[in-house]
Amino acid sequence: MICEEIESSVQRNDPAMAFSLIRRLRGGSKRIENIPIKDRNGSLILNSSDRLERWREYFSELLNVPSTVDQQLIDEIQVKTLTKEEVERQNANPTVEEVRRAVKQMKSRKAPGSDEVTADLLKAGGEPVIRWLFEIFTDVWKNEEMVEDWSLALLIRLYKKGEKQLCDNYR
Template sequence: MSVDNTKLKDDKLLEAFQKDFRDIVDDAKDDTISIDEKYKLFLSNLNDKARQYFPVDKNTNRKRKEWLTTGILKIVDKKSQAVVEWQINCVSKLELKYHEEYKRLRKTAKAMTEQRQVEYWDEMCEDIEKSIKNYDPVTAFSIIKRLRGGSKRVENIPVQDKNGKLLVNSRDTLKRWGEFFCETLNVCASIDQNLLDQIQIPTLSTTEEHRQNAEPSTEEVRKAINQMNSRKAPGSDEITVDILKAGGESVTRWLFTFFTDVWKNEQMAKEWSITTLIRLYKNKGDKKICDNYRGIVLLNATSKIFSRIMLNRIQDLINGQLLEIQSGFRPSRSTIGQIFILK
């Protein structure tokens, strides 16, 4: 789904989008249709509304710069029109008037552009600083890499088979990638059953067991949505976290109703089981060798929100059992920070 992410910051468009989406929330309460049908209807409506309120401008072939705003583009259009009017009236008595109007618009456009560029870089620096403070270097370096640019595409590079033969046919290349990931992701492992039997499963209290088995609440859904990182690639349903966040309370209520239905029926949407596997070059070694790539899976945003709700419940339980000295893989705690204190 192609939408203009810059328009997601327009408060008027967001308000209209959320207001128009409220009527769709009632569709999730319809018990006459299956979970898959509800989800497909939700995707269809969300796609239509997103394209309606956040369409990509068709009058430009170049990739729009992230710092550009609708206000700047309107001033630039007015400036272009002022140039035409000035040239038309260059030999008339109104030449000075149109010339002054052009200079005014040119000065305004320049000032707005410079101001917006400064604001944009401040926003990017704040995002990088926030990611570093939250111990999220992956997001920080991805922002820096995006700002730096110059990344090379490796989609169409031919690869070698196991014997070193170069594959130039697209079907052979696709078959080789399928073979590579099948071997990489399906590793045969044997686990001693005696070791599994020795693991003592702790007994949960009645209160904790009730909390773990309770249906997702609206607050849990809202918290999980806010915890999701923006500007991430979508899954097979092409719905991004940015669009879900733009839906506001309407999307939160729909997801709450849908998650409750999934929880009661113990049945997930089939779309959640479909993932997109992509390859990323490790930036070392021959690009024609599959071993120099790593694969990542793009999951659907709604399934990640549902998983996040369960993860939050488990983390709340585990955090109460871990010792204070435990720092690794815990929020707002850093092993490096403790080492620094010891030094």
């Protein structure tokens, strides 16, 4: 019966439903948050706060690599001077039309961020949501102070292959 539902979803061109049914058919898997990991010396870490600290350490080392670019090369790059009109255009307040266009261009059926707000939800909100977003963006623009959450990133560990207890086996 579930196979028929999957086939029907595919025929209706509804991949989201098809994959949801496939995941349900496949059954749950052990969440990676609960898997013990190894520290840099190969010792197993069982404590959840110590595991979290190891992931922080791992991603900090992975993502904060010193630059290998020669500073002299950077200094030799010539910066193009903008016209007065272009400077004014780039410094202008955002418009309702820009917000409307940006929301329209957002990809549907994508996972939400930590705020749990999806592009589909913003699109479904219509003009009231566009106006509300416009007010937020205008306030941020005028005060030159960004919402703190906008500077945060959410890292999702995806297991690749190999030993699940090694941080290097995730992307």
